C-alpha cells in the first residue's frame with residue numbers, strides 16, 4: 001500500500017471510531033509531517049482528502065468539528081500551516097487558521113531580559129500545587145473559578161521533611177501537621193506584586209541581594225535548611241524568601257482567605273507591617289495556643305524587593321525613600337519595599353503591603 005494511502009486510512013479509522021462513540025469534535029496533530037517526513041503539501045492533502053471523504057460518506061456523523069493542531073516548536077511549522085490553509089481553501093471549505101504563537105524562548109536567569117520576561121508573562125500557579133494546577137494560567141483559573149478560591153491541601157513527604165527541617169533547626173518544637181494553602185485569588189495578588197518588583201528592577205536597577213545590603217548579617221537562614229526543590233521556586237532577583245510568621249490560632253482562617261492584613265496588625269518594633277522571621281523561635285513569640293495546646297505558624301513567601309536595613313527601633317508606616325531615607329519624602333519616586341531589623345538577637349523582616357507576602361504553608365505544632 002502507498003504510504004499516502006496508509007495516512008488516509010489512519011485518519012479514516014480515527015473518524016469512524018470517533019463516530020462510533022458519538023464524539024462531537026476531534027483534534028489531529030499534523031500527521032505525517034514528523035517521523036514519516038511527508039512534505040507539508042502531501043501530508044495536508046492526504047489528511048484533508050480522508051476527512052472530506054469521511055464527511056461525504058457519513059453525512060449523519062456526530063463529528064462536527066475537526067481541528068488540526070500544528071506544533072509550533074519545529075522550524076517548518078509555518079510551511080505546514082500554509083499547506084493546510086491552501087488545501088482547505090482549494091477544497092472550498094475555507095480554513096480558519098488560528099495559529100498559537102510559537103513557544104517563547106525564556107531568557108536566561110541573571111539577564112535583564114529575564115526581568116522583563118517575568119513582568120510580561122501570564123503567570124501560572126506553582127507547578128507543585130495540586131488543586132489549582134499549572135496547566136492553566138492564574139487568570140484562566142480565576143475566570144472559571146466559582147465560589148471559594150481557597151483550598152487547604154496536604155503536602156508530600158519531601159515538602160514536609162524540608163519544612164520540618166527548617167522549623168526544628170531554628171527553634172521550632174514538635175510538629176503536628178503541615179498543610180499548603182492554595183488560594184488562587186490571593187496568590188494572584190502576590191504574583192502581581194512580584195511582577196511589579198521585576199519591572200522596577202528592569203527599569204531602574206537590580207535589587208541588592210539581602211546578604212550584600214549594607215549592615216546585613218547574611219543570607220536568610222531558611223535557605224540553608226529548606227530543600228532545593230522548594231527554594232528553586234523563589235526568585236532571588238527580587239529578594240524572594242520563605243520566612244516564618246507566627247499568628248494567633250483563631251486568625252488563621254481569615255488570613256488564608258484574605259491574606260495578612262497589616263491594617264489589622266498592632267504596631268511592632270518597626271511600625272505597622274507584616275512581621276516575618278528566619279527562625280521559628282522568633283515567630284513563636286507571636287503565637288498562642290488552642291485548648292489542645294496547639295499553636296499555628298505560617299511559612300510564607302515574602303517578596304522583600306529593595307531592602308532597607310535599620311539597626312534601631314523606628315515606627316515606620318511605610319518603607320523609607322530609596323534616595324533620602326525619609327519615610328514621608330515626596331521628592332523622589334522610589335521607596336524601599338521592605339525593612340529588615342538588624343538588631344537584637346534575631347532579625348525581623350517587615351513588609352508594609354499585604355500583597356508582598358503569601359501565606360503558603362501552615363505549620364501546626366505543640
Ligand SMILES: [Zn+2]
Pocket residue numbers: 321322323324325326329330331332
Ligand atoms: Zn526622598
